[in-house]
Amino acid sequence: xxxxxxxxxxxxxxxxxxxxxxxxxxxxxxxxxxxxxxxxxxxxxxxxxxxxxxxxxxxxxxxxxxxxxxxxxxxxxxxxxxxxxxxxxxxxxxxxxxxxxxxxxxxxxxxxxxxxxxxxxxxxxxxxxxxxxxxxxxxxxxxxxxxxxxxxxxxxxxxxxxxxxxxxxxxxxxxxxxxxxxxxxxxxxxxxxxxxxxxxxxxxxxxxxxxxxxxxxxxxxxxxxxxxxxxxxxxxxxxxxxxxxxxxxxxxxxxxxxxxxxxxxxxxxxxxxxxxxxxxxxxxxxxxxxxxxxxxxxxxxxxxxxxxxxxxxxxxxxxxxxxxxxxxxxxxxxxxxxxxxxxxxxxxxxxxxxxxxxxxxxxxxxxxxxxxxxxxxxxxx
Amino acid sequence: xxxxxxxxxxxxxxxxxxxxxxxxxxxxxxxxxxxxxxxxxxxxxxxxxxxxxxxxxxxxxxxxxxxxxxxxxxxxxxxxxxxxxxxxxxxxxxxxxxxxxxxxxxxxxxxxxxxxxxxxxxxxxxxxxxxxxxxxxxxxxxxxxxxxxxxxxxxxxxxxxxxxxxxxxxxxxxxxxxxxxxxxxxxxxxxxxxxxxxxxxxxxxxxxxxxxxxxxxxxxxxxxxxxxxxxxxxxxxxxxxxxxxxxxxxxxxxxxxxxxxxxxxxxxxxxxxxxxxxxxxxxxxxxxxxxxxxxxxxxxxxxxxxxxxxxxxxxxxxxxxxxxxxxxxxxxxxxxxxxxxxxxxxxxxxxxxxxxxxxxxxxxxxxxxxxxxxxxxxxxxxxxxxxxxxxxxxxxxxxxxxxxxxxxxxxxxxxxx
Numbered sequence: 001x002x003x004x005x006x007x008x009x010x011x012x013x014x015x016x017x018x019x020x021x022x023x024x025x026x027x028x029x030x031x032x033x034x035x036x037x038x039x040x041x042x043x044x045x046x047x048x049x050x051x052x053x054x055x056x057x058x059x060x061x062x063x064x065x066x067x068x069x070x071x072x073x074x075x076x077x078x079x080x081x082x083x084x085x086x087x088x089x090x091x092x093x094x095x096x097x098x099x100x101x102x103x104x105x106x107x108x109x110x111x112x113x114x115x116x117x118x119x120x121x122x123x124x125x126x127x128x129x130x131x132x133x134x135x136x137x138x139x140x141x142x143x144x145x146x147x148x149x150x151x152x153x154x155x156x157x158x159x160x161x162x163x164x165x166x167x168x169x170x171x172x173x174x175x176x177x178x179x180x181x182x183x184x185x186x187x188x189x190x191x192x193x194x195x196x197x198x199x200x201x202x203x204x205x206x207x208x209x210x211x212x213x214x215x216x217x218x219x220x221x222x223x224x225x226x227x228x229x230x231x232x233x234x235x236x237x238x239x240x241x242x243x244x245x246x247x248x249x250x251x252x253x254x255x256x257x258x259x260x261x262x263x264x265x266x267x268x269x270x271x272x273x274x275x276x277x278x279x280x281x282x283x284x285x286x287x288x289x290x291x292x293x294x295x296x297x298x299x300x301x302x303x304x305x306x307x308x309x310x311x312x313x314x315x316x317x318x319x320x321x322x323x324x325x326x327x328x329x330x331x332x333x334x335x336x337x338x339x340x341x342x343x344x345x346x347x348x349x350x351x352x353x354x355x356x357x358x359x360x361x362x363x364x365x366x367x368x369x370x371x372x373x374x375x376x377x378x379x380x381x
Numbered sequence: 382x383x384x385x386x387x388x389x390x391x392x393x394x395x396x397x398x399x400x401x402x403x404x405x406x407x408x409x410x411x412x413x414x415x416x417x418x419x420x421x422x423x424x425x426x427x428x429x430x431x432x433x434x435x436x437x438x439x440x441x442x443x444x445x446x447x448x449x450x451x452x453x454x455x456x457x458x459x460x461x462x463x464x465x466x467x468x469x470x471x472x473x474x475x476x477x478x479x480x481x482x483x484x485x486x487x488x489x490x491x492x493x494x495x496x497x498x499x500x501x502x503x504x505x506x507x508x509x510x511x512x513x514x515x516x517x518x519x520x521x522x523x524x525x526x527x528x529x530x531x532x533x534x535x536x537x538x539x540x541x542x543x544x545x546x547x548x549x550x551x552x553x554x555x556x557x558x559x560x561x562x563x564x565x566x567x568x569x570x571x572x573x574x575x576x577x578x579x580x581x582x583x584x585x586x587x588x589x590x591x592x593x594x595x596x597x598x599x600x601x602x603x604x605x606x607x608x609x610x611x612x613x614x615x616x617x618x619x620x621x622x623x624x625x626x627x628x629x630x631x632x633x634x635x636x637x638x639x640x641x642x643x644x645x646x647x648x649x650x651x652x653x654x655x656x657x658x659x660x661x662x663x664x665x666x667x668x669x670x671x672x673x674x675x676x677x678x679x680x681x682x683x684x685x686x687x688x689x690x691x692x693x694x695x696x697x698x699x700x701x702x703x704x705x706x707x708x709x710x711x712x713x714x715x716x717x718x719x720x721x722x723x724x725x726x727x728x729x730x731x732x733x734x735x736x737x738x739x740x741x742x743x744x745x746x747x748x749x750x751x752x753x754x755x756x757x758x759x760x761x762x763x764x765x766x767x768x769x770x771x772x773x774x775x776x777x778x779x780x781x782x783x784x785x786x787x788x789x790x791x792x793x794x795x796x797x798x
Contacts, residue, residue, distance in 0.1 A: 010463050010555070014563035021562060022591070022627050049424070054561075061624050147424075147468075149432030177436070203617065210475050213436050 008044070008052045016040035021061045028073030029092045029284075030060035038087060047084045051077030051145050055206075056085055062204035072096060072285050075205045077145030079138060079272045079280050093277075093284055097342040106278035106288050109345035110258060112251040118354040121244025125361045126295045127333065130240035131253045131350065133290040134233035134281045136272040137264070142282045143207035143232060148214070151230050155214040158229045161263040162218045169256055171220035173229075176212035192217055194231050207232055207282070224249075225256050233281050233290075235260075244295065246357075250350050278342060288342025293353045296322050300332030301367035302360055307377070311363075314380045315356035316340055336360065352381065430454035435471070441479035442487030443698075444471050447505040461498050465491035465559050470499055473558075473619035480615075486510055486699050489619045491559030493552065493686045493694050507691075507698050507756075512795055514702075514757045519796070521692040521702050524759035525668040533661025533768050539775045540658035540709045541747065545667045545764065547704040548647035548695045550686040551678070556696045557621040557646060562628070568648045569628040575677035576632045576641060583670055585634035587643075590626035606631055608645050621646055621696070638663075639670050647695050647704075660709065660771075664764050692756055702756025707767045710736050713774060714746035715781035721789055725777070728792040729770035730754055750774065757796040766793065 011019050020039045023031040034057065042053045060073025074092060076082055082089055090102045121129070136142060137157060140150050159173045174183055187193035196211045197203060219226040228236040237260070239253035261271060272280035278288035302308055303319075312319060320335040321328040329335075336357055338349040356378075363373045434453050437445040448471065456467045474487025488506060490496055496503050496516075504516050514521075535543070550556060551571055554564045573587050588597055601607035610625045611617055633640040642650040651674075653667035675685060686694035692702035716722055726733060734749040735742045750771055752763045777787040 008464075011561045011563065014561065018563035018566065019561060021624060025591075058623060062622070147428060147433050148435060149428035152432065153428075177439075204623075208476070209472060209618075210435060 008046060008054070011054075012044060016043060019043065021057070023061070025064050026060070026073070027065035028060050028063070028071045029095050030057050030073030030088070031065070032095065033088055033091045042085055042087060045084050047078050047080040049078050049080070049141050049145065051081055051084075051141070053085060053088070055145065056081060056088065059201055059205040063201050070096075071201060072283055074284065075144050075207075075282050076142055076280070076284070078141045079136070081142075082277060082280065082284075089284060093287065093342070096285055097288070098340065100343050102276070104343065105275050106342055107345045107348075108273070108278055108289070109347040110254045111347065112247070112254040114347040115247055115250055115350055115354070117358075118247035118250065118350065119245050121246060121295065121354070121357055122361050123243045125298045125364060126244035126357065127298065128240065128242050128296045129244060129246045129249045129293075130238065130295070131246075131249055131291065131293040132236060132238040133253075133257070133292070133346075134279070134286055135235045135237060135257075135260075135290075136280055136282075137234050138270050138272045140234065142234070143230060144205040144282060148210050151210070151214040154234050155216065155229050157264065157267065157269060158227065158235060159216075159218070160267070161260055162227060164263050165220070165256070165259060168222055168252075169220050169225055169259065171218055171225070173216055173218040175214075175216040177215070187217060190219075190223055192219055192223075192226055194228055197232070202232060205282075225252055227260075232283070233286070246293070246295070246350065246354050250293070254346075286341055288340075289344070289346045289349060290341060291346050291349050292337045292341075293350045294320075294335050294337030295353070295357050296333055297336055297357060297360065298333050299336075299360060299364050302364045302373075303329065303332060303334060305363075305367065305373070311360070311378065312336075312339075314378045315359065316352050316381045317356045425458060430457045433457060433468070435475045437475070439478050440474070440487070442474050442477070442485040443506045443509045444474035444487030444502065445478070447509065448502055452501050456499055456501060459498055461492050461494040463492045463494070463555050463559060465495060465555070467499050467502070469558065469620070470495055471502075473615055476618040477615050485615060486697055488698065489558050489621075489696050490556055490694070490698070492555045493550070495556075496691060496694065496698075503698060507701065510699050511702070511754070511756050514796065516690045519757065520689050521756050522759045523687070523692060523703070524761040525671060526761060527661070527665040527668040527764075529761050530661050530664055530765060530768065532772060533659070533664065533764075535658030535660060535709065535711075535768075535771060536775055537658045539713065539778060540711050540771065542654065542656050542710045543658055543660040543663045544652065544654040544709070545660075545664055545705065545707040546650060546652040547667075547671075547706075547760075548650045548693070548700055549671070549674075549704075550648045550694050550696075552684050552686045554648065556648070557644060558619045558696060562624050565624070565628040565644050569630065569643050571678060571681070571683055572641065572643050572649050572674075573630070573632065574681070575674050578677045579634070579670070579673055582636055582666070583634050583639055583673060585632055585639070587630055587632040589630040591629070601631060604633075604637060606633060606637075606640055608642055611646070616646060619696075639666055646697065647700070658709070660707070660764065660768055664707070668760070700755055702754075703758070703760045703763060704755060705760050705763055706751045706755075707764045708734075708749050708751030709767070709771055710747055711750055711771060711774065712747050713778045716774060716778045716787075717746050717748065719777075719781065719787070721787070724789050725774070725787075726750070726770075728790050729773060730766060730793050730795065731770045754795060 016036060016039055020036045046052045055077055056074045059075055065071050094100055137154055140146060140154050162173060197208050202208060215230045217228055224241050226238040237257055239249045241249055279290050281287060281290050316339050317336050318339040322330060322333050322335050338353050340349060359378060363376055366373050430453055434450050460466055469491055471488045473489055507516055508514060551568055554568050611622050629644045631642060638655050640652040651671060653663045655663050693704050695701060695704050730753045731750050732753045736747055736749050752767050773790060780787050
């Protein structure tokens with residue numbers, strides 16, 4: 001159902017110049033691309049479900065950006081958004097994903113056997129390993145745009161599908177609005193619970209509407225496979241465990257995802273995917289694999305090295321604090337993960353993390369002993 | 382067909398015409414299928430109203446108390462001429478189950494027609510919020526003749542400042558939850574152009590939020606004039622903070638006694654204020670300023686949203702009628718400790734707030750005392766009520782100072798008979 005500015009016809013009574021947003025103080029991908037001419041060209045369009053240009057860009061207008069971090073500034077309301085508004089989104093995608101062109105094809109590879117190594121990251125340094133991605137269910141609007149009925153239908157499908165998982169993937173669903181205080185505390189202690197978004201980047205796009213209706217968390221009994229339902233995407237799928245056995249984490253990740261996909265197919269549903277954009281998600285930054293494979297790793301020496309940033313860049317890795325995307329590192333422990341999402345397969349990206357973290361740990365050990373790491377400097381991947 | 386229709390309807394003149402025709406013209410509303418997007422009909426079939434009905438079991442606001450599945454079902458697929466829907470009206474109430482101190486309203490209007498098209502829910506909400514005012518059967522009387530005010534000078538040993546505020550909406554333009562950027566800019570243009578025509582003690586200047594210098598900003602903060610981007614989820618969930626700070630600003634006269642906020646929670650908020658206790662003068666300036674501004678917008682073919690049942694139309698149903706809050710900051714150290722204060726205020730139809738505004742607690746012995754009601758009594762009546770009530774409170778304070786006892790006054794009737 002329409003949300004926000006979808007009463008588009010009314011705006012056609014005003015000229016594009018009168019409606020064009022003031023982006024003069026803005027610094028996000030959308031603001032870099034959206035000229036007044038482009039705005040004029042696209043403003044009359046809407047996807048079949050009624051998502052309009054203003055819906056796409058509202059979050060980018062309301063959040064001018066950060067001088068150091070380049071946010072995306074636009075979201076999709078449904079699968080068709082990426083097609084109907086391609087004149088805006090293609091350049092945004094190209095800019096965000098390192099030059100990915102509209103004609104490029106994205107490779108999906110969820111075969112864990114293709115991963116080399118990854119089972120021997122030093123647990124004295126690597127505290128935990130995690131792989132996450134997202135999936136959208138074709139035929140339903142995405143979180144910025146979905147109606148309550150749609151969101152509930154997504155939840156029902158997810159719960160039904162996940163309920164059929166067995167073996168070490170067997171688990172339970174906790175609806176956000178129904179959980180007991182004990183369940184809630186347990187989920188917090190396990191670091192599983194997600195809460196209503198507070199980031200204005202998310203709020204301004206409308207994904208937090210009707211909270212906590214149809215939101216929930218599913219996890220297996222072993223607490224190593226976790227699915228978030230209706231947070232920033234329809235589904236966020238997470239495989240994680242303590243220690244450095246990324247191979248096992250990735251194995252479970254691929255097995256779980258493949259199983260879930262086939263369970264959905266049995267019921268006549270598939271994931272949003274195409275050969276150009278890979279898996280389609282709400283934020284253009286998560287297209288392709290939507291994959292972030294990362295570790296919490298102790299790098300107190302390396303992180304203080306003057307070339308730390310450069311090393312990460314060459315390894316195509318990024319650092320975050322252990323609280324997640326908006327946090328700073330505490331006690332020399334960093335969250336190190338792949339920087340890319342699109343244009344590389346899942347196996348490619350996890351391989352980069354495995355190889356890169358191995359190298360970083362080696363560097364850390366050298367620096368601990370006061371030795372140089374100059375010979376270990378990697379080439380640009 | 383649909384697009385011609387909407388082009389006809391969105392003209393300002395047409396909006397004024399329809400509004401003046403009164404309630405009947407828009408009662409049926411316009412069905413969603415009139416909107417030209419491909420999947421509309423299929424989606425309605427796939428998701429009947431019952432699939433979309435919000436879960437309000439943990440909610441405590443006026444919308445949640447009054448919205449039944451039957452009402453939702455009748456109204457879900459209707460739209461106003463500006464294509465505004467019920468879901469958009471109630472989103473803020475769905476997202477904000479309740480407030481610990483106040484029973485919030487839980488819904489907003491996107492345009493003047495919202496109150497009519499969605500009357501099935503707005504009417505009971507208005508009735509609950511305004512303690513029984515029934516828009517179907519009752520009429521609201523507007524009176525901005527300040528000469529009728531008596532005893533409007535307070536004892537300044539007790540009253541530190543006096544203030545009257547209201548809001549005005551420009552007919553034909555969508556309200557802050559719904560407006561497009563161009564509409565919001567048009568509101569700004571209409572208002573600022575009119576304000577530029579004010580003369581004498583009302584002459585002043587406009588400061589656009591996005592363009593003020595640091596110096597100007599600091600001065601406006603020091604004067605307690607500056608409003609900032611809303612942080613309250615009650616407002617942000619309703620969509621009023623979109624595109625901030627585009628087309629938002631503050632106008633005030635050079636004397637700093639008459640202030641207009643543009644495009645915050647309403648198209649315009651009008652405030653008259655002074656240090657001290659001369660409420661009569663504050664209200665006189667208030668009425669004069671409002672009338673002047675109205676005259677100036679009329680000259681350019683615009684008018685305020687108003688009708689004889691709802692009075693002045695504003696974004697939040699709690700501000701219908703007069704939209705008026707007349708209040709003072711008053712020092713009542715003895716009375717503030719008296720357990721009868723709440724009852725006294727209730728009977729006088731007054732409310733107390735902290736001096737920081739609606740969400741604050743009282744600091745020390747100084748309270749913000751203002752009228753409880755907004756609709757069903759005219760501006761003159763409400764201001765007189767505040768004057769008489771505050772004078773009574775001051776009398777109580779003086780008596781308690783001398784060790785004398787005070788009396789709880791009999792309750793004032795809520796609506797004029």
